[in-house]
Amino acid sequence: MGKVAYITLYILVFSLLCTGYAGNVFAGMPEIHGFAEADFGLKIASDDTKRDDYNLFEQRLQLKSAYFFEGENLLVEKSAAVNFKADFVVDEYYSGKTSFDLRELNFSFTPFDFMDTKLGRQILTWGTGDYLFLNDLFPKDYISFFTGRDDEYLKKPSDGARIMLYPKHVNLDLVFIPIFEPNETPKGDRLSFFDSFQGGIAGRDSDRDISKPPRQIKNSVYAARAYRNFGSYEGALYLYRGFDPSPKSYKNEATRQLYYERLDAYGSSIRGPIFDGIGNAEVSYYYSPEDSKGNIRTVQNSMVKYLLGYEKDMGNDLRLGFQYMLEQTLNYKQYRNALLATDYSWDEFRHILTNRITKYFVNQTVKLSVFTFFSPSDMDAYTRPSVTWNITDAWTWTTGADLIWGKDDTTELGNMKKNKNIFTRVRYSF
Amino acid sequence: MKRSISYLLLGAFVLMLAVSTSFAQEFTVEQIVEKANLASYYAGNDGKSDVNMTITDSQGRTRKREFRILRLDIEDGKDQKFYVYFKKPSDVAKMVFMVWKHPDADDDRWLYLPALDLVRRIASSDKRSSFVGSHFLYEDVSGRGIDADTHALVDSSGDYYKIKNIPKSTKGVEFAYYFVWVDKANFLPMKAEYYNAQDELMRIIEALEVSEIKGHPTVVRSVAKDFERGGETLMEFNNIKYDNGLTEDIFTERYLRRAPIKWVK
Numbered sequence: 001m002g003k004v005a006y007i008t009l010y011i012l013v014f015s016l017l018c019t020g021y022a023g024n025v026f027a028g029m030p031e032i033h034g035f036a037e038a039d040f041g042l043k044i045a046s047d048d049t050k051r052d053d054y055n056l057f058e059q060r061l062q063l064k065s066a067y068f069f070e071g072e073n074l075l076v077e078k079s080a081a082v083n084f085k086a087d088f089v090v091d092e093y094y095s096g097k098t099s100f101d102l103r104e105l106n107f108s109f110t111p112f113d114f115m116d117t118k119l120g121r122q123i124l125t126w127g128t129g130d131y132l133f134l135n136d137l138f139p140k141d142y143i144s145f146f147t148g149r150d151d152e153y154l155k156k157p158s159d160g161a162r163i164m165l166y167p168k169h170v171n172l173d174l175v176f177i178p179i180f181e182p183n184e185t186p187k188g189d190r191l192s193f194f195d196s197f198q199g200g201i202a203g204r205d206s207d208r209d210i211s212k213p214p215r216q217i218k219n220s221v222y223a224a225r226a227y228r229n230f231g232s233y234e235g236a237l238y239l240y241r242g243f244d245p246s247p248k249s250y251k252n253e254a255t256r257q258l259y260y261e262r263l264d265a266y267g268s269s270i271r272g273p274i275f276d277g278i279g280n281a282e283v284s285y286y287y288s289p290e291d292s293k294g295n296i297r298t299v300q301n302s303m304v305k306y307l308l309g310y311e312k313d314m315g316n317d318l319r320l321g322f323q324y325m326l327e328q329t330l331n332y333k334q335y336r337n338a339l340l341a342t343d344y345s346w347d348e349f350r351h352i353l354t355n356r357i358t359k360y361f362v363n364q365t366v367k368l369s370v371f372t373f374f375s376p377s378d379m380d381a382y383t384r385p386s387v388t389w390n391i392t393d394a395w396t397w398t399t400g401a402d403l404i405w406g407k408d409d410t411t412e413l414g415n416m417k418k419n420k421n422i423f424t425r426v427r428y429s430f
Numbered sequence: 431m432k433r434s435i436s437y438l439l440l441g442a443f444v445l446m447l448a449v450s451t452s453f454a455q456e457f458t459v460e461q462i463v464e465k466a467n468l469a470s471y472y473a474g475n476d477g478k479s480d481v482n483m484t485i486t487d488s489q490g491r492t493r494k495r496e497f498r499i500l501r502l503d504i505e506d507g508k509d510q511k512f513y514v515y516f517k518k519p520s521d522v523a524k525m526v527f528m529v530w531k532h533p534d535a536d537d538d539r540w541l542y543l544p545a546l547d548l549v550r551r552i553a554s555s556d557k558r559s560s561f562v563g564s565h566f567l568y569e570d571v572s573g574r575g576i577d578a579d580t581h582a583l584v585d586s587s588g589d590y591y592k593i594k595n596i597p598k599s600t601k602g603v604e605f606a607y608y609f610v611w612v613d614k615a616n617f618l619p620m621k622a623e624y625y626n627a628q629d630e631l632m633r634i635i636e637a638l639e640v641s642e643i644k645g646h647p648t649v650v651r652s653v654a655k656d657f658e659r660g661g662e663t664l665m666e667f668n669n670i671k672y673d674n675g676l677t678e679d680i681f682t683e684r685y686l687r688r689a690p691i692k693w694v695k
Contacts, residue, residue: 033519033523034518035520036519061514068695070662079691079692081691108688116684122549123546123547123548125519125546125547125548145660151546152545152546154546155545155546155547164684164687166684167500170681171684227683229682232538233531234551234683248489271551272551273536273538274482276536276553277553278551278552278553280551311553312553312555313553313554313555313556313559314556315555315556315559315602316556316559317559317560318555360563362487362561362566363485363487363552363560363563363564363661364560364563365493365563380568390493392491392493393493393494393518393519393521394519396521427521429519429520429521430520
């Protein structure tokens with residue numbers, strides 16, 4: 001669809017909604033909700049991306065609805081529903097480029113008392129980390145995360161089937177995604193990053209090529225979770241068979257080609273009350289079948305990730321959270337031995353500490369939040385302060401910053417340090 | 431004959447007196463508190479209601495909250511489970527808040543954020559924080575453990591038992607003591623006044639309207655006023671139904687992620 005058509009549709013739907021007709025005119029139609037939002041992110045560091053002044057400047061209209069079948073038929077009996085959520089975006093960063101971002105379009109139903117299913121485009125999340133994902137290998141949008149869009153956009157939708165089984169003793173979640181969907185990672189046009197081919201932090205000069213796995217049935221993604229409660233404690237086991245969602249391995253260095261190497265993950269987690277707060281522990285073993293011995297220098301090694309977290313309610317609407325994560329590269333010796341003299345190299349251990357402070361003011365209408373990542377081993381940090389003000393039930397104003405610091409250009413957070421920004425969002429919900 | 435009638439009358443009068451005094455003294459303060467707790471938070475085996483909240487701040491600005499609340503009693507006077515499904519405002523629509531209430535320990539609380547498909551566990555050591563930004567506190571909504579306070583009956587004349595409650599532990603409690611007026615007829619607490627250590631009135635919760643629903647006298651409209659922060663919240667209950675046959679499986683992660691259409695529609 002052309003740009004004009006998009007804008008026409010946008011204006012039409014928006015004006016219908018603004019005048020409050022949507023619910024009434026189409027009698028029998030499901031309710032439509034959503035929001036209109038304007039976002040702006042002022043850049044406070046310089047790099048070689050497309051724009052010098054800002055890295056976020058867009059308007060979006062989100063519409064969402066759910067349709068529950070009515071009457072007396074099998075669909076009603078099976079609690080069938082269709083869920084829809086989509087964003088119309090006008091992106092000024094790309095000179096007013098319009099896009100239609102279908103976030104959810106799925107059909108959910110309960111075929112048996114012990115089973116739920118959801119088919120179609122959906123958001124998938126599991127695991128216990130706060131902004132740290134071990135066993136949740138579903139696609140994320142890190143461009144949204146680093147530019148200051150709402151948290152909602154950190155999760156990218158997946159197209160697939162989810163089957164949830166609830167037999168007596170343990171619950172099972174089975175996910176099948178026919179076509180692997182990778183993370184949205186910096187490419188140099190909007191966000192700069194460390195590009196080994198450029199030998200430093202790169203922007204538009206980055207010319208790497210990232211190839212997705214071929215669309216074949218053997219390249220489907222499978223994920224599973226088994227979980228249950230033990231009193232107040234929640235235990236879970238996880239399984240993932242797919243690809244590393246971020247491109248870390250090289251397919252062909254001469255042609256600057258990266259790819260998503262095969263990845264299997266096995267993990268577990270526990271979460272529950274401890275020391276007057278909520279504690280969580282999670283572990284995940286990442287097995288890299290293409291480099292199981294660790295001696296191929298261009299392919300990511302196997303890894304183990306450990307996470308410990310704790311959150312406490314301090315009273316007076318103040319909440320504090322802390323996490324510690326350790327990432328260990330396995331077969332590290334083999335990896336070191338395989339490296340060439342000119343290669344960039346990574347440490348065997350990476351330690352990450354995080355802190356979240358959440359405080360509400362004025363009858364919980366003003367929320368102050370600060371989330372900080374800090375790695376003592378990488379000597380880099382990323383802090384995300386933000387203030388959200390619910391001016392009325394409909395209007396919300398958020399402003400915050402993405403402040404990234406790093407001693408080196410190569411580390412996971414440090415390579416993002418030229419993307420510092422101060423962002424603001426104004427949203428009207430309906 | 432005349433004499434025997436007067437004896438009979440006297441006898442009846444004595445009996446009546448005895449009955450009425452024993453009626454008045456039949457309940458110890460602990461019994462009243464227990465009955466009030468059951469009457470206000472444990473009616474039926476389960477309950478379902480639509481709640482409209484109007485939050486008015488100190489400057490007169492209002493906000494609305496609309497949610498469906500489902501409650502299941504695991505044991506009368508003890509553990510309960512709550513499922514709160516938000517309908518309005520639209521930015522929190524479909525969000526679910528779930529509580530497993532343990533009067534003798536910290537509650538278990540979960541929050542489901544549909545946009546992220548995220549089930550969050552919420553630390554709940556502070557039961558005296560505001561519920562969804564209103565002037566009601568978590569403890570007002572789910573009930574304060576009756577063993578958390580010492581109780582004294584300070585006045586039993588008139589239609590109400592006036593009970594003074596002093597917290598056993600001051601940790602995490604903003605008041606020094608509070609009075610509760612319990613209706614003698616149905617044991618519903620009709621008013622609560624919270625005072626600070628300087629004997630200043632801090633907040634009031636008051637039942638504005640009571641209806642009898644399926645034999646259970648039920649508060650259908652109540653208000654919480656905060657004299658320190660200013661402002662008040664009006665809470666109105668609609669479509670109240672008891673003994674719906676709710677089952678424990680509704681209060682699990684399954685229905686956090688997928689709201690039970692039958693119960694939230």
